Amino acid sequence: MPLTKLRILTDRMTGAERRFKLRTLVTLSSLPLFGVVAAFGLAPDTNTNSITPQTVIEGIALPASYAGSGDMTFERESTIQSGDTLSSALARLQLDDLEIQQLVSNKALRPLAAEIRAGKRIQATTTQDGQLVSLRFERRGAPTMTVTREGDGYVATEASDALETRVVMRSGRILLSLYGATDAAGIPDKIADQMAETFSTNLDFREDLRRGDSFSVIYTVNYRNGEPVSPGKLLAAEFVNAGKPYRAVLFQDPFGREDYYTPEGESLKKGFLRSPLEFSRVTSSFSNSRKHPVYGFHRAHTGVDFGAPTGTRVKATGDATVVFAGRRGGYGNLVVLRHPNGFETYYAHLSAFATGIRPGRSIAQGQLIAYVGSTGASTGPHLHYEVRIAGRPQNPMTVKLPGSPPLADAQRARFLQQTAAWSEKLHLLRGTNLAALD
Secondary structure, eight states: OOHHHHHHHHHHHHHHHHHHHHHHHHHHHHHHHHHHHHHHHHTTTOOGGGOOOOOOOOOOOOOHHHHTOSOOEEEEEEEOOTTOOHHHHHHTTTOOHHHHHHHHHOGGGHHHHHHOOTTOEEEEEEETTSOEEEEEEEETTEEEEEEEEETTEEEEEEOOOOEEEEEEEEEEEOSSOHHHHHHHTTOOHHHHHHHHHHTTTTOOTTTSOOTTOEEEEEEEEEEETTEEEEEEEEEEEEEEETTEEEEEEEEEOTTSOEEEEOTTSOBOOBSSOSOSSSSOEEEEOOEEEEEOTTTOSEEEEOSEEEEOOTTOEEEOSSSEEEEEEEEEGGGEEEEEEEOGGGEEEEEEEEEEEOTTOOTTOEEOTTOEEEEEBOOSSOSSSEEEEEEEETTEEEOTTTSOOOBOOOOOGGGHHHHHHHHHHHHHHHHHHTTOOOSOBO
């Protein structure tokens, strides 16, 4: 081949080689970039539904100290669900069907079927080969029951529960209603009821409640085995209404009687509650002359009407004796109570009487006596309430009611010893925004 042609061919190959190396370099340097683009581009569109899951079972050898042990036990636990039966609860513990049948059919264990409640725990202890050793059932209002195997049968025993009482402090602020605020603060309704009743002689929660009012409460909670089971009693409380504070502390006298006082020792229990209903509205006031809604003519309205739904609880406004409980003309179902100092109170248009309400029965202030209704001359459910002194009707909303006797001087030292701690805690809570302090 001539020398000239050979040089030209060599030059072409060298150029081609340079171009190949350049393309290779560009391609290789672009791979990470394209890889990133691919990673971001494909991930959202990846169809994971088409991927078939696979179970991989791999045997793991136990240490020698466990592999040869034949007395190992295993614990399983479940929570009772709504609609559970004893059989379905036991089945979730992976007990053998025959074992479940024997447990359910055992006469000694049949009461358990009626005592299981949603939210309670059930625990099982089994041997390595699945044989039942014991069961533990949490029950409502009763100690935990343990069922153990003995031979071919079972034995049920009640555990000695650890019971304790804890003190809880909470506070809140009124936005819409008292119970809405206490619910938001995690305060049980029973404690809210006690607070409302304690301050009912000074505050009308139907009319006086204001947005922004605040409260603090100190109360007890009963625990069983570390779990709360029921609220206890109100120990101290403060309610600030329209900027004015009202405070209460619980005091127990030497005879075991309990009552609420101000931190200064003044009794909060009045001779009479202002209203026989916890929450209601006045639909008709006391009047010397008004047009009767049923009869159509004007006559005196000798009491106050409180509008409330049928079945609302009616309380005695003071300590008394029942002198009448029955049907009386336009009053419909009526309870008449006689109080000390010549006072009588009337509760009319009732739907029903409380158990045991009959003439001669002694009644304590705040005790349930009847339920709101619409019997007699009534156009709708409400309570007609009267206060009479020496037989003459008085306006229940304005009449001066007798108070309770003051704390005896001999009890003042005992009172301060019992209540000083609660008064101090109320002072600490005052002005704070504690949601809860256990």
